[in-house]
Amino acid sequence: MSKGTLYYNGGVKSTSANYHVDGELLILEYDDGQKVERLHSELNIKPKLGQLHREILIADIGLLVCPPTPAFDQWLDRTDGTLVFDMESKKRWVLASIVLVPLLIYGLFAHLLPFTAIHLAEYVPAPIKQAASQQTLAALDYALLSESELSKKQQDTISQSFREIIRQIETDELSINVQFRSSEEIGPNAFALPDGTIVFTDQIIELMDYDQQLLDAILLHEIGHVKHNHSMRMVAESMFATMAITYFFGDLSGAIEAFFGIGTTVVQNSFSQAHEWEADNFALSHLSHVNRSPEDFAQAMEKLATILGDTESEQSWLSSHPMIRARIENAENYTEKD
Template sequence: MSKHHIKGCYYYPNSSQHQHCFATINKSQIQLIDTQQNALLSTFITDCQIDSPLRGVASELSFAEGGRFVPDDINHRWAFTHKKTGMSERLEKSKPLIVASIILIPLLLWFILYRGIPAIAVYSVGLASPATIEAMGEQTLNVIEKVALAPTQLPDETQNDIQLTWLQMLDKLHLDSARYRLSFYQSDYFSANAFALPHGRVIVTDELVIFLKDKPDALRAILLHEIGHVEYHHGIRLAAQATASTIVLAIIFGDLEGITEVVLGSSSSFLQQAFSRDMEREADKYAIEKLITLGYSNHDFADAIQALQKKLDEQTQLDKSWLKYLSTHPSSQERIDFARQYTPQ
């Protein structure tokens, strides 16, 4: 390698102090000489590290002792640059690749969040122990009780009648009554609503019971729908997706502190009841199948949803909060059509 000089600045180790000098390259060695011809540093090229160069940025040369040399010429490239570094620079300068990355990276992120993570969540369900699921459900219930639920105002007779229907339904379906528990609460936030927690507790609001007091089949269909969410582990999958998404985004954007908020994020996801449309269809299918098992027809589910929608339409004119339950589910007409066209396997 022929001997030549590169003008630049030498920055001392762990310091912003620098000195103007020349880098002299001679065969396998590099030497830094100041403007007074005094040697500042001498080392082998193999002991140096070249930072990956970018267009418009000087290619820095780092030394083992911690110092670095920055050429004055931002376009200077070291003759002994490794081929790997050169390839990296060419990739970074390639406009087609830059455009492709702008398009492909968001698509990849979308695929990870909306396809990869949900798929992983399905397989992760079996990894959660019953004790973990029970603890998750109770902790979630404690959070929701504090922020969105109040003690029920329903008469004891009404609660007992619904609980009896619930227990009879569980017995006929051979479901564990110790796991599936029904609880009543008054809620201004949820209004007329019902939802299931991962460990099997189903929450029904006073407003929904009063709303459907003349439609027991509609309430039965809704309860079976919520049991379907538990049977298909939708709550666990939702929590797994929320946790994985938080971790992925924290790693990508460098905000690792966000991982500490996973528990709170999981609880809020239950508050929002953001089940996917596929999950809702699974729960609907489960409810229809179990209605048939109990001696009812798939049309009973459709009639229940239709009656619920009719009552909601009437009440919505006075109070829009009555749309709370159906607003978190696929369209009523879609569910009605699915139920009426359902053919038992």
């Protein structure tokens, strides 16, 4: 006869209880002489973890907590030892896990999640992309964007060059629709939505000094985002990353919940940076096809760097974009290759 502690359901009340096993039965005996019998199949047995006390949930009574013994462990687990316990008990498995677990997590976030997101994004129907884009643009128009202050002639001139670029790079499977907006809050920027809508702010056009070659380079970058389905991929990657981080670390204390927020941001930003590099390289590889040069892209980045100045974070892992200087060097090196 062994002794454990029984915690009753629905409260903090507990009592000591003697217990033993007889074949398939677990028999509890209270101090007042009352006995309770339950079949092994009726018990919810928590996995063995090192030398911690065993926990057996008895559905209509409560939780029995008792010290581990080899004989009782064998009865509970119906084996000479669980796989988890065996691995935890052997130094070689502990040492191997120190190496393999970080590699597994790295492989998950660096390769498996992006791979899964790429293929999942391909199956998002066009009507969903269109609806998401319309709602996003409507929300931005309401909160941050206003009508473009460029003259109709300026818009027509820029749009004419854009249409020629779009025609030359064979985007038949894409529906590219360039729009102009003004936004002091967003500032110099261009962004692409899932359905192929690309928005240029007046501020980025002014920053580029209305230089059509630089604007064309930026357009190709945004087309790269549409071509590679980055918006939908980002949604999938963010969702999977949050689920994975919660799965691996979600049972830890709430004291480090803030860390999870940072961790999720870092992971998502790493995906975003990868998308930016992919869009950059799409633009660089197509510039020569439209009578433009990678140097045009480098110059556009140089102008963008003038407004970033010292505000660009040295901690690139906290940024959603690659370091601007690295992007300029990438464009310049691409020029040298050509």
